[in-house]
Amino acid sequence: MSLIGQSSRTDAAASTDAATVYVCITCRHAGEGESEPRPGAILAAATAQAADGSGVVIRPVRCLANCTRGLSAAVRCNGSWTYVFGGLDAACGPALVNGARLLASATDGMMPWRGRPEALKRGLIARVPPLDFKEFE
DSSP states (O other), X not given: XXXXXXXXXXXXXXOTTSOEEEEESSOOOTTOOXXXXXXXXXXXXXXXHXXXXXXXXXXXXXXXXXXXXXSOEEEEOTTSOEEEEOSOOGGGHHHHHHHXXXXXHOTTSSOOSTXXXXXXHHTEEEEEOOTTOOOOO
C-alpha cells in the first residue's frame, strides 16, 4: 500500500488556503509488533478516502515523532494554528477531515472546540502557532 505523494487533490489544484492533514504512515500503537501495512498507513488511506471531494489535502508522512501516542496526524491551514493529534485509530479518518474543514473555516485561525470530533478533543497533543504569530500582551 503506497500512499507517498497521494492527496485528495492534486498539487496543481490544491489551493494554498486548503486545509492539509499530515498522517504518519509509519505509526503503530505502543507495544504493537511489526506488521504491514502499518496502522498509520491504514489511517492515511481512510483519511484520503474520507477527504475525497472535500477540498482537504492529505499528505502521508514518515514519522511525526509522537511514537508513544500513535497513531498520529497533524492538521494545518495557512495563517492558522497547526494541531497535532495522537491516540488515533484507523476509524479516525473522517474526524481528521471534519477537523480540517473546521480549521479552514475558522476566522480566528483556531480550530473551534465546539463541533470538533471527539477523537480530536481527547487526542490533542499540541497546538503550534502560525509563522506570523505575534503574542498580544
